[in-house]
Amino acid sequence: MIDEQLCACGCGETPRCKTSRFVPGHHRRGMIGPLHPLWKGEIRKDGRVKVYRREHPRADRNGYVQRAWLVAEAMLQRALFPSEIVHHKNRVKDDDHQLNLQVLPSRSAHMRLHGVEDGTWRRFQRFHGEQHGMAKLTDVDVLTIRRLYTTAFTKQLARELGQRYGVGATHIRKIWRGTLWMHDLEPSQC
Numbered sequence: 001m002i003d004e005q006l007c008a009c010g011c012g013e014t015p016r017c018k019t020s021r022f023v024p025g026h027h028r029r030g031m032i033g034p035l036h037p038l039w040k041g042e043i044r045k046d047g048r049v050k051v052y053r054r055e056h057p058r059a060d061r062n063g064y065v066q067r068a069w070l071v072a073e074a075m076l077q078r079a080l081f082p083s084e085i086v087h088h089k090n091r092v093k094d095d096d097h098q099l100n101l102q103v104l105p106s107r108s109a110h111m112r113l114h115g116v117e118d119g120t121w122r123r124f125q126r127f128h129g130e131q132h133g134m135a136k137l138t139d140v141d142v143l144t145i146r147r148l149y150t151t152a153f154t155k156q157l158a159r160e161l162g163q164r165y166g167v168g169a170t171h172i173r174k175i176w177r178g179t180l181w182m183h184d185l186e187p188s189q190c
Contacts (some may be wrong), residue, residue, distance in 0.1 A: 002152035002175050003017070005021070005025045007021070007022050007024060008021040008022055008026075009023070009026040009027070011026060013024065013026075021101065038100070039165065042067065043064060046189075047093035047094055048066050048067075048068055048093045048094065049066070049067040049068075049093075049094050050065060050097060051064065051065055051066075051067050052064055052065075053065045053070070059081070066086070067096045068086045068088065068093075068096045068101060069086055069094045071097075071098060071101060072084065072086045072101050072103050075098050075101065075103075080103065083105065083106050084103055084104065084105060084106075084109075085103070085104045085105075085106065085107055085109070085110040086101055086102070086103055086104075087101070087102045087103075087104050087110055087113060088100055089102055091103065096108070098129065136165065136166050136167055136168065137165055137175075141165055143177055144174060145161055145165075145175050145176070146175065146176065147174065148155060148161065155169065158172040158173050158176075
């Protein structure tokens, strides 16, 4: 009787060749996370510390979760909402102490916070009217166009005003309808 060697993963199958210890594809089976011989407990990626928690809802495909998320959830005593962002106050991504973490409701709030800290918040603001860098019309031009709308509206007039101010007739009609330049304009600006 020939002794058949079974697969080393413990599945009970026999390898194809006598010199092989594993059935094809079984050599890494069960070597995930703490079962892997090179397991160190956590990994650092992009400066962030990740911990192996396969059962966590925010775990990546390899089963790792950012340690900052785990600390924030322990602080709040609840799971983080999908939209919530964990901010590192001192901007050191691997410093996950409770006093260094702040949970923000959204990415936009996080960007706003960074902009305020950097003094660059103005570049995130939305500018309206003349203050917008790409504006072709001034507030006075828009008030003039709206005043003409109250007197007579024709497609020909929209084309002429568009040529005069360097914009399309559609742009003029949208100003008349109030779908463009919706911010408040003072009549005294005219």
